Amino acid sequence: MTAPPHPEHGAEQLCPAGAELYARALREGHLSRAETEAAPCLAALGLLQPSVADLDRFEPVPAAVALQELLRTSAQRIADERRREARLAQAFEPLLRASADRAGTFGETSTIRIHSGLDRINEAIGNALSRAATEVLTVQPGGRRPVDQLAVALPREQAILARGCRMRTLYQHTSRHDPAVLAHYELLNGDVEVRTLDETPERLLVIDRTIAFMPASADRTLAAEIRHPPVVTYLSTVFDRLWRLATPMHPEAAQPPAPSGVTPRQRAIAALLVEGHTDAAIADRLGMNVRTARLHIAKLAAALGSDSRAQLGYLIGRSGILDQQGEVDR
DSSP states (O other), X not given: OOOOOOOOOOGGGOOHHHHHHHHHHHHHSOEEHHHHTTOTHHHHTTSXXXXXXXXXXXXXXXXXXXXXXXXXXXXXXXXXXXXXXXXXXXXXXXXXXXXXXHHHHHTTOSOEEEEESHHHHHHHHHHHHTTOOSEEEEEEOSSOOOHHHHHHHHHHHHHHHHTTOEEEEEEEGGGGGOHHHHHHHHHXXXXXXXXXXXXXXXXXXEETTTEEEEESSTTSSEEEEEOOHHXXXXXXXXXXXXXXXXXXXXXXXXXXOOGGGOOHHHHHHHHHHHXXXXXXXXXXXXXXXXXXXXXXXXXXXXHHTOSSHHHHHHHHHHHTGGGOOOOOOO
């Protein structure tokens, strides 16, 4: 039966058989060739050497001598690695110079960084906002905003406006009924406007149209800081197009009528009902709680004379309310 191959290892971690045989060789002064077959690593590592007087015997190299030789070999290996590092640095030096020249062409804008953790994210956003010079564009999805968050944002936003920047913010329609949000914007002085949509994309912040921040994970514990000009330009264009479709909220709020007894909010819900979404999905898309969504659905059913969910979908399609162009109700 063939013996298993001896495991490969270095002198810093001798195998049990090798450690035992080397200690024995040091005590007894020699080992037979047959005995060393259990640990071929000893000869390979220079811990045993053939006896001059008897080639069938191996004598141990004194431990102090063996250690010195191994350390010399290790030092040689380190020196070789350092020479290799020097050669690599020399080879890449013109490439690094070319890369630096190109980076200089774009400044610091050709980068995308990922920030992890809310503290790091808020710190990065705060640093970027402190240097805002012309414009801040923001998308705030969801419904109501916590009062403590608004309180933290107030002095920072006022400082931005005091530098002559303009601020444009997109919320969802549900924020129009949030007293904290309404009071927050009444306290701001400067070129600030707020508009709302039924649905918005994920959270977005664009500063001076040169830096953008957006979530990089579903739970928003990762954020991408984008300084790549084509990407930031694209995100700014998306914001501009959403802005033109949105309903003014501040400083002057639009209050359009509700034709056919169906409000704009109910038309938005009707569109999602026709697509087959559940009450919970509709509430999430429109930034409201499920109870409010169901209340709107009930009012919509009453306005159209529907007795069931299936009939409601049919009546929505027949009524033509999805073809009506209107804006959000107050």
